[in-house]
Amino acid sequence: MSDAYIALADGRVLEARCRAPGTTRGELVFTTAYTGYEESLTDPSYEEQVLTFSYPLIGNYGVRADRFESSRIHPRAAVAREFTEEMATWFESEGVPAIDHIETRDLVTSIREDGAMKCGIAAGEDVTPEDAKAELDQCKEMSDHTEIGQQVTTPEPTVHRGGGEADVALIDCGAKGSIIDSLTERGADVHVLSCQTAAEEIRELDPDVLFISNGPGDPANFQNAQSLVEAFAGEIPIAGICLGQQIVARAFGGDTEKMAFGHRGVNQPVRDLETDQVVMTTQNHGYTVSDPGDLVVTQRNVNDDTAEGLADDERGIITRQYHPEANPGPHDSLGFFDDVLAMVDTQSAVTAD
Numbered sequence: 001m002s003d004a005y006i007a008l009a010d011g012r013v014l015e016a017r018c019r020a021p022g023t024t025r026g027e028l029v030f031t032t033a034y035t036g037y038e039e040s041l042t043d044p045s046y047e048e049q050v051l052t053f054s055y056p057l058i059g060n061y062g063v064r065a066d067r068f069e070s071s072r073i074h075p076r077a078a079v080a081r082e083f084t085e086e087m088a089t090w091f092e093s094e095g096v097p098a099i100d101h102i103e104t105r106d107l108v109t110s111i112r113e114d115g116a117m118k119c120g121i122a123a124g125e126d127v128t129p130e131d132a133k134a135e136l137d138q139c140k141e142m143s144d145h146t147e148i149g150q151q152v153t154t155p156e157p158t159v160h161r162g163g164g165e166a167d168v169a170l171i172d173c174g175a176k177g178s179i180i181d182s183l184t185e186r187g188a189d190v191h192v193l194s195c196q197t198a199a200e201e202i203r204e205l206d207p208d209v210l211f212i213s214n215g216p217g218d219p220a221n222f223q224n225a226q227s228l229v230e231a232f233a234g235e236i237p238i239a240g241i242c243l244g245q246q247i248v249a250r251a252f253g254g255d256t257e258k259m260a261f262g263h264r265g266v267n268q269p270v271r272d273l274e275t276d277q278v279v280m281t282t283q284n285h286g287y288t289v290s291d292p293g294d295l296v297v298t299q300r301n302v303n304d305d306t307a308e309g310l311a312d313d314e315r316g317i318i319t320r321q322y323h324p325e326a327n328p329g330p331h332d333s334l335g336f337f338d339d340v341l342a343m344v345d346t347q348s349a350v351t352a353d
């Protein structure tokens with residue numbers, strides 16, 4: 001008997017070691033990132049998922065709150081080959097089940113071959129394989145989490161001051177804190193608003209940019225955020241990252257689809273179609289833009305040609321599927337935030353003419 005089990009949608013039930021007790025379920029995904037476990041675990045994009053680390057030892061440089069991307073751990077559980085004691089303490093303090101001493105190479109290979117799959121986890125004293133199977137039976141498809149935005153969005157508007165001229169209305173669909181920081185560090189005042197914010201509230205704010213954040217789940221379940229893009233397109237510059245790119249594409253008549261297992265790691269190569277430059281990027285997504293609608297694809301993934309950047313110069317639209325803010329990962333694309341704020345200057349110049 002073991003003190004932890006994971007039941008997989010392919011019928012297997014694997015034994016593991018309990019590092020933090022609990023029973024739960026979620027879509028099993030993996031990240032190949034070899035650093036940044038605090039950032040990944042606090043990224044709201046992982047809501048309703050179970051995060052497996054392909055890198056074997058997690059926790060080897062400690063846990064520091066100043067690296068957190070939000071106020072809490074978002075995956076419903078975590079899996080690794082080995083979690084350190086400090087990680088076990090962190091998981092237990094947040095009531096997030098964690099298991100290790102499992103063959104994560106095999107688990108990651110299964111996800112790559114069969115796709116991100118549902119799983120159920122049971123960890124702690126007296127748990128049984130049936131407990132894990134019972135959790136699996138209750139696991140929903142990611143697209144069925146229709147209210148997932150409300151689980152992660154800000155309960156109240158907040159303002160993060162950069163001290164400069166530009167006002168950015170950031171629609172919080174599960175925003176990483178480093179996206180906000182990347183804008184305030186460039187002088188912007190960032191107004192973080194609920195993903196359910198009404199267009200009238202934004203019109204009253206009269207922002208210079210509308211920014212749609214990253215976030216969890218199916219972009220089709222963010223209708224209000226999409227309607228905000230439709231309302232302000234052509235009126236003020238619009239930017240988006242990851243889920244934000246997907247929502248913006250849908251607002252411009254495009255479409256999105258679920259990937260087999262997504263891109264999650266810190267070494268995804270992306271080519272700029274104009275300059276032919278390749279940058280290494282941080283990625284964490286399971287859906288992709290299958291049809292860019294009225295937008296132009298400006299960047300593509302070197303591995304699978306998926307759309308990584310969209311734009312419309314005339315209306316001032318710029319989005320990225322990957323995470324230019326890094327945290328974790330390479331800083332090759334931090335210039336994206338300069339490009340976003342440069343749209344303010346361009347738009348002001350156009351308006352002034």
Ligand SMILES: NC(=O)CC[C@H](N)C(=O)O
Pocket residue numbers: 045213214215216217218219241242243244284285286287288
């Ligand atoms: N990091 C994100 O914004 C993820 C976007 C979306 N939830 C996806 O899985 O594709």
